[in-house]
Amino acid sequence: MQLTWQSPGALSRTELCSVVETMYSLSYIYRATGERSFADRCEKTAFNALPVMVMPDWWSHQYVAQTNQPMSLPLARPPFRNVNGRGQTYGLEPHYPCCTTNHPQGYPKFLSASFVKVGPNGLGHALLSPGKVSTTLGQGNDNNVTVDCETNYPFGLLFLYTIETQRPFDFYVRVPEWYIAEDSFARVSSSDSEISKGLIVDPDPVTGMLHVAVGKGTTKITYKLGARIKIEPRMNGSIAIHHGALLYALEIGTATTSMPALDWRYQRRLPSNRVVPQVHDHIIRNTTVWAVAIDPSTLRFQTNTPESSETVERLPNPIFQEGAPPTSITGMACEINWGYHSKGVPKEPPGPGRHKCISDRFTVKLVPYGAAKIHIAEFPTANLPADDDDHLADQPVISSGGTGPQSPLAREL
Template identity: 45%
Template sequence: MKSADSRTSWLAALAIGVGVQSVWAQGNDTLVPLTFQPLPLGAIKPSGWLQDQLALSANGLAGHEHDFYNYVAHSTWLGGTEEYSDLREGFPYWFNGLVPLAYSLDDSRLLDQVHSAADYVLGAQQDDGWLGPETGTERNFWGRMPFFLGLMNMADADEAYTEKIVDALWKFSGLMNGMLRDNYTGYHYHDGDQVSQGDEQWGRVRVQDMLITLQWLYTEHSDGHNGTQLLENMDMLIKGSLNWADWYNPTTYIKQDLNTVADDITDANFPYEHGVNVGQGLKALAVFRRYAHNDSLVGTTKNAVDWTFQYHGGASGAILADERLAGLAPYYGSETCTIVETMYSLSYLYQALGDASYADRCEKTAFNALPVQLTPDWWARQYVSQPNQPYAENLTETPFWNVNSWGQSYGLEVDYPCCTVNHPQGYPKFAAAMYVKSGDSGIAHALLGPGSVTVGDDTVDCTTTYPFGDILEYNINSKSGFDFYVRVPGWADTSKTTVTVGSTSSNVDIDAHTGLHKISIPSGPTKVTYNIGNPGIVLENRANDTVAVHYGALVFALAIPSANSSTQPKAYNNGGNDYLPDGYAPAQSRDYQYHNTSSWNYAIDPDTLVVHGTDFTGALPNPLFAPGANPLSMTAKGCEISWGYYHGVPDTPPTGNARKCIGDVVDVRLEPLGGAKLHLVDLPTLTLT
């Protein structure tokens, strides 16, 4: 992330953390169990369109950063000298995403990358237990948090690494205990620390990611170790954290556009307003609850998620924060880092709390907000994407809080490198959470998509084009039978949703909390067909008298035709205007601008919307998320309207009598958002028939 000191001071926020202990019940020697147990990385194998996306990522930017990208290949973590900040987070972010990508695909080239990286860091563990290149006052816990998540996944996936990872983490935990007891060394700022007084707070507001690893270590690998010491670490980390429960409070939480709020208020709350912090922090209180045994945090977590999207969310499932939370205007941006962290938090929340709304939100973000921010070949990414973005190019001025003029173009490291190293976790972690364990022996398809899972003697293989189609076909084999569950999305028409086992069809009987329908699977082979009742086009009312168009789990956007131009990659600093050296990046790595080749200022008549392509059969195209590639589309009647600009991008559209046609009524085309790189999501409406 960008240095806190580059824009505003977080020092006033220190007071927010005072009194945090009052929120937590005293922990004990057990952790609150998760509602659904995650399966070890590698047990789930994506297929179909989802496997295609992971393969594109593996063959694209994510899979080649280890070869050339300074903040990975030459990171101080691997004996180099390159970092984009004193926090040394670039390599840990990359590792956290590459581990699930490599093991989900069984990709030997990527496995070699993560093995060599893990071998180096584990082999360089310092005598006192520290993992990482820092010594003395350089040490700060934050960079370890994403790295440890990657180690946790690797230990689950690969028996060859389990023991060495577990031993290294226990050794680190002993050191951590002493540091925390020593006035929160490495966690809170002390005079002389190399990490600044502003930047030390990243770890305090993101500590839930450390706790996930510690809780895994405690529940899965505590035999023969000092579990009490690990619990002490959890206690001190929580009590020393910045307290999300204080922020998600009706008297504190800001429910309006933060750009209309006085600086003294927003500056004091900045740790909770930073977009990536919010994406990571949605799960924080559910993680804390496992230790604290405080069930009031369940309701606070629900408020956290609901308020975030109600007051600062896009229709696509993106959190609008460029780089700080904003409001609902369609010119605000959402950072790619925020998207992938939001997906991970929501999938964790469904596993932890079992509330089906979190799975619904996770799918929405995964199927809409994430793919639109990557080029179809996964070699370039945006820093931010906007709900209404009819061009993605170097802007003459920007509407953003802290994003440069290149931020919504596509490239290697446009605006800031964090999204380059952090984006790889998105679909791999989604795929790894598709199936979960329910109860002692049940298996649930929690996040819907194509893929298989093997648990003991039971195998489930799902073939589907979901969310681009509504039928999921399962081939199941079991030695002795088990309970299988499918999640019914909240948007589904349950009166039309059926499950067919063999030749027997039935309507679904859904658990109101989890959204699951149970199917008893006998021993032997079983075929199950799950048909989700699609209610058709659904309109979501958005700000400024606009609508967003939903069809199942997909958001459809007005697609703006484009012509693209590209250059060799540019460095993120100095405004993003300096080219990186010739030969630095592979030839496939380019910086792109998407220029609209038609008018964009349309209003539509929503009563004329028609869906096309629902009868397609066969495999989805690859690349799937390219303009015009998806077999699904919509048409509607529309016309151009007078629509002005705000800081170089489309303003909110006119309302009332000011909204009227200035041209002929024409047919306009809408596409699933993921492929519509130039798009309007929040659409003004007119009656045209």
């Protein structure tokens, strides 16, 4: 999946309206075709591309965003056709206000599409997230069913289902393509039996749905997905780094300047009778180095939740903000020369043989992309193996087709 939806390059941009409409389209296509790759891509968009373009309080947003955007400033020479110089800053209407009215539809429509009927007597959890549904099943729609899913997904991979039903029915839960079978499990217990039944997580190869036969009364399902770091090749030999449904980005130190909201067309301050006190425009500058190359062999996934835990702990709200997510990835990196396309917009990642380390190696922290309002998420690579005394745990990395490090060479605008 490409967050830009246009080309494999990090310089390409995506519009917030496009993100919201893509989520809806992908959820609809999954329901129509049953091909789980569309559901996977819908979640990837919902948990990465949407939250990164919206400030945590949801009062300001970007018009366009880039996968690599280490600062969010007004641009004297914007590289985007038909987008003004403030289009990638956060505000009430940084460009045409279609996104101002459109972006709040994203998550409500995602949640409304999360549960689906499967045949005459089946119910499926198609788009994974916390949620609860009450509906009727059966030929006569006379079986009242309630399903309550407690989870921290996509930050946690444990799902606790409580199901109430008057009669037996078929329940299904989607298993994403990225799951690791040997690290996944499902367990079912019911009110009429003291014995828990284990299930092998072996979903339908097309839909990704795992079938669970649910009996009359109360049924509880404990379902856990296994995931590993996944490396995705990008332009110029760069890489994107994923774990589960989340894309990870370099944690960059920030300095935010807030100001009264401006009119998108004339760049004048909006009259006070047209805005509420919560509305501001924001400029975000980097305070730490962003131009780095990473050694993918040193990447290690970190989580605040013990792997053996079978409880769902409450997450901070809002969760897509600096310092809030409970997961991260660490690795070894070095600073490199990485120029600008124009002031405020970095060039494409330099390819192999076109960059070299200009600093000693250091540890970097990657955080969920949606929480990193300025970010680097497509990285050049370097060979920076860990020392023997680093004691890094053995965590396999899969390859496929709060603040960052301080540096005297940090390029701050």
